[in-house]
Amino acid sequence: MSAAKDNKxxxxxxxxxxxxxxxxxxxxxxxxxxxxxxxxxxxxAKPADAxxxxxxxxxxxxxxxxxxxxxxxxxxxxxxGNTQDYHKYAECLFDILISGGLLAPGGEVQGEIxxxxxxxxxxxxxxxxxxxxxxxxxxxxxxxLQVSLEEEIHKVLKFLKTFSPENxxxxxxxxxxxxxxxxxxxxxxxxxxTDIPLKEGISLEFFARLVRAWLVDTxxxxxxxLLRKEKMDVLDFCPPAKRSAEYFRTxxxxxxxxxxxxxxxxxxxxxDVQRMLQKEIxxxxxxxxxxxxxxxxxxxxxxxxxxxxxxxxxxxFSAVMDAVEWNKKxxxxxxxxxxxxxxxxxxxxxxxxxxxxxxxxxxxMQNYCYDNQNFLKLxxxxxxxxxxxxVLTEDAILNWYAKGxxxxxxxxxxxxxxxxxxxxxxxxxxxxxxxxD
Numbered sequence: 348m349s350a351a352k353d354n355k356x357x358x359x360x361x362x363x364x365x366x367x368x369x370x371x372x373x374x375x376x377x378x379x380x381x382x383x384x385x386x387x388x389x390x391x392a393k394p395a396d397a398x399x400x401x402x403x404x405x406x407x408x409x410x411x412x413x414x415x416x417x418x419x420x421x422x423x424x425x426x427x428g429n430t431q432d433y434h435k436y437a438e439c440l441f442d443i444l445i446s447g448g449l450l451a452p453g454g455e456v457q458g459e460i461x462x463x464x465x466x467x468x469x470x471x472x473x474x475x476x477x478x479x480x481x482x483x484x485x486x487x488x489x490x491x492l493q494v495s496l497e498e499e500i501h502k503v504l505k506f507l508k509t510f511s512p513e514n515x516x517x518x519x520x521x522x523x524x525x526x527x528x529x530x531x532x533x534x535x536x537x538x539x540x541t542d543i544p545l546k547e548g549i550s551l552e553f554f555a556r557l558v559r560a561w562l563v564d565t566x567x568x569x570x571x572x573l574l575r576k577e578k579m580d581v582l583d584f585c586p587p588a589k590r591s592a593e594y595f596r597t598x599x600x601x602x603x604x605x606x607x608x609x610x611x612x613x614x615x616x617x618x619d620v621q622r623m624l625q626k627e628i629x630x631x632x633x634x635x636x637x638x639x640x641x642x643x644x645x646x647x648x649x650x651x652x653x654x655x656x657x658x659x660x661x662x663x664f665s666a667v668m669d670a671v672e673w674n675k676k677x678x679x680x681x682x683x684x685x686x687x688x689x690x691x692x693x694x695x696x697x698x699x700x701x702x703x704x705x706x707x708x709x710x711x712m713q714n715y716c717y718d719n720q721n722f723l724k725l726x727x728x729x730x731x732x733x734x735x736x737x738v739l740t741e742d743a744i745l746n747w748y749a750k751g752x753x754x755x756x757x758x759x760x761x762x763x764x765x766x767x768x769x770x771x772x773x774x775x776x777x778x779x780x781x782x783x784d
Contacts, residue, residue: 377439377449381458383431384443387423388463415463415474417481424485437495444482445503445518454506465521466514475517479524486530497531504538507549519553523560526573533573539584546586551598554584559604567607581612592616620652621662628666642697657707660698664711667691677721684722688729692736705743706751708733717756727763734767741771 433440442449447464448456460467468474486493500522507515525531536557539550561570574581585595595612599605627648631641649659671687674680688695699705712729716722733739748768752760 375435377436378458380431380436380439381443381449381461383427384440385459385461387427388420388461415468415477417477420463421481421484424481425488428489433489433492437492438499440492441496441499445499445521450503450506454503454509465517466510468517470513470517470520472520475520476524479521479528479530482525483528483530493530496525497535500525500531500535501538504535504553505541507539507541507544507553508547515549515553516556519556520560523557523563526557526561527564533577533579536579537577545584546588548586548589551584551586551595552602554581555599555602555605555608558608559602562604562607567611571611581608617654617658620654621658623652624648624654624659625662625666628663629670632666632670638691638693641694645698656698656701656704660695660704660708661711663695663698664708664715667695668715673721680721681725681728684725685728685732688732689736692733692738695733696736696738699738702740702743702746705739706747709739709743709747710751710753713753713760714755716760717753723756723759724763726760727767730764731767741774744768745771 439449443461443464445465446454446456447460447462447467448458451457456466465475465478468478482496486496503518504522507518510518522531522535526533536554539545539554541550544550544553558570582590582592582595585591585598592612596609599609624645628641628645631644636644645659645663667687671683674683695708699708709730713726716726716729730739730744734741734744744764745768748761748764
C-alpha cells in the first residue's frame with residue numbers, strides 16, 4: 348500500500364490548458380468589415396468640381412456627384428487583403444462593392460452606403476467598365492475571389508425586383524463587362540428564372556440590356572457557343588404568358604441594338620422546326636402512310652410552322668433516304684435506291700414546285716451521294732429518274748449545272764451530268780428552231 352502511495356501520478360494543478368488555435372471560435376463581424384471598407388473607399392469617391400456640381404446638383408442623382416478613382420480604390424483593397432480575411436468576408440465584400448452595403452435576404456441594402464459602389468456610380472460606360480476592371484485586378488491578386496464573385500452574381504440576380512430600374516440597368520452592363528472579361532460564366536444567368544421578375548418582364552429586359560452591352564465588345568458568334576454550352580434558351584427569359592419567338596423578336600427590335608441576337612434565335616427556332624418536320628416525315632414513312640395522306644399531313648405541319656419550300660424539300664429528301672436500311676452490297680444498292688426514289692417521287696414532287704426548291708433538292712442529293720460513297724456513281728441516274736417523273740425541270744437541272752451545284756465532289760458530279768445537260772441544251776435548241784420555222 349505504501350509503495351502505491353509513493354508512486355502517485357503528477358498533476359497539472361495550477362497550470363492553464365491552452366486551447367488549440369484551430370478550436371478557437373473566430374467572430375464573424377460583417378458590420379466591422381463594412382466599416383473598414385468605408386474608411387478606405389469613401390474618400391476615393393470625391394465630390395466633383397464645385398462649380399459643375401453646384402450647377403447640376405438639382406438635376407443629377409447622388410451617384411453622379413462623384414468621380415471615382417479606381418486606381419486608388421484598388422490599392423486600398425489590395426492592401427486591405429493583408430489585414431482582413433477575404434476568404435471569410437468575400438460575400439460581404441461584393442455586397443458592398445455592388446450595392447453599397449450589406450444585402451439582407453430579399454435584396455434590401457442595410458447600414459451606411461459606400462459611395463464607391465456600382466449602384467452609386469453614374470451610369471457611364473467608362474464607369475461601368477472601370478469598375479469591372481477594378482474587380483478584375485483584385486481577382487488576379489486574390490484568385491480565390493472569382494468563385495465568390497460568381498456566387499454573388501448568382502445571388503444578386505435573384506433580387507432584381509427589389510432594385511430600382513436605374514440600378515438594374517447598371518447591373519446589366521456590369522454583368523456584361525464581367526462576361527467579356529471571363530470573370531463569371533453564363534450559368535449565373537439562370538437566376539433570371541426567378542418567378543416574380545420573370546412574370547413581370549424584368550428578367551427579359553435585364554437579359555436584353557445585358558446582351559446589348561455584351562455585343563459591344565463580343566460578337567454574337569462568340570456569345571452563341573456560351574449560351575449553347577449551358578443549354579440556355581433565350582425564350583425562357585420571356586414572361587410565361589407571352590413566351591414566343593414573335594414576342595421575343597418584337598421586344599428586342601423595340602429595344603434596339605439586338606439584331607444579331609434576334610437573328611441567332613430565329614436560326615435556332617428554324618432548326619428546331621426543321622428537326623420536328625423531319626421526325627414527322629420519318630414517322631409517316633415508317634408507318635407506310637399512303638402518299639396522298641402523307642402530303643396532306645406534311646402540308647398541315649408547314650401551315651402551322653411556316654418555312655421556305657427549300658427547307659421542306661431538303662428535310663423531306665433526308666427523311667426519305669434515312670427511312671431505308673440500305674443493302675451492304677454495293678452492286679445491289681443501285682437497284683434498291685432507284686426503286687425507293689421512284690416510289691417516293693410523287694411525295695418529293697409535291698414539295699418541289701419551284702425552281703429554287705428543285706435546285707435545293709439536287710444539291711441535297713449531291714451532298715448525300717458524296718457523303719455516302721456507295722451512291723457516288725448513282726447521282727445522274729437519280730436525276731434522270733426524277734426528271735422523267737416530272738419532279739425536276741430542264742431549267743432547274745441547267746441552273747444546277749451552271750452555278751447552283753455544291754462544291755462537294757464538284758468535278759465528279761458535273762462530269763456525270765455533262766451528257767444529260769448536253770442533251771437538254773440540244774433539245775432546247777431544236778425546240779426553238781422548230782418554233783421559228
